[in-house]
Amino acid sequence: MTPGNNGENTPSAPQGDDDPFGYLYEDGQAAGATPPSGGGGYGYPGPRSSYNHVRAVGDRRPAYGQQTYGGQQAYGQQVPQQQGQQGQHGQHGQQGYGQPNAHYTAPEAQPGGAPVASPQYAPAGGGRGRGPNTKGLLIGAVAVVAVVAVGIIAAVVTGNDDDKGGDTGAGGKPSQAESVKPSEKPEKKPEKKAELPQTDAKALKLEGGTSTASDVEGAKAAGGTYVAGFDKVGAQVTWTVNGIPKAGSYKLWVNYGVPGKNSNATILVNGKKQTRPLNMENFSGGPEGDWEKGWxxxxxxxxxxxxxxxxxxxxxxxxxxxTTGANIDQMWLKEAGSEG
Structure with missing residues (x-):
């Protein structure tokens, strides 16, 4: 059923007088179809029975014989005076629920077309506008720097541990050289000096009229024994020294006594005469003739x-x-640079 035919059955094909473009064809022109003029419809003359009645652009009035859905006025059309005064569900002077505004005109129907609204930008985060969150950015930057610093320190510490672990000696312990700080030099342990030989008078080989005696007080040998008779040419005593650790210069110390006058003697080492004699001066300062004070x-x-x-x-x-003579008490050896 189509509007305007009162429910009567019509053919499914459009009727000749319903063709909106009938005036374009020869048969339509022969039948009297003319272009629209004065706001009328296109096609053949006479009233239209079609639902799709062609209208000018912007014309929102209902087609001839048409009614709007639910009996309401079409969108954008004027509402009769009585409808503007009393709506279906409203009060006096109010517009009814669902009824269009009587004074409303579509934006595109207004002169100049629909206005273009400028976009409105709300500030980020809502509320009143404000600048970027600089505090949050600063905290994030500090956190990144801290993470990088921790990574570098961990890499350096790990690298140092690897270097130390790779050069350890047997058993995983650092060698002696590694245990010393770079700024320090390894300390050399002082070599323990070997005890050099010493002897008393009674252990000496006596020749040339020499003999042992103990009548002069003050001798340091065991029992106060000393060698007497060392007062004439050819007199001599010999000490056999064992255990010399290395060849070199040594100090030959001799404890002796003189009668308040200076004396000396020749030194032979392994039968070879030394360039300088043994000087036996009166270092004690004893008076002449006093053997006891001459030690x-x-x-x-x-x-x-x-x-x-x-x-x-x-x-x-x-x-x-x-001519002066001397008493020989003890003999001992010392390192060349030592005292006593």
């Missing part, structure tokens, strides 16, 4: 070989011992 000691530099050596004190023709 003192002296030293001479000698060259020894490693192992066993013989050291001989002899009273030669040019020595003072031939």
């Amino acid at each position: 003192t000691h002296t030293w001479a530099l000698v060259q020894l070989t490693k192992g066993t050596n013989t050291v001989t004190l002899t009273c030669a023709q040019s020595d003072l011992c031939g």
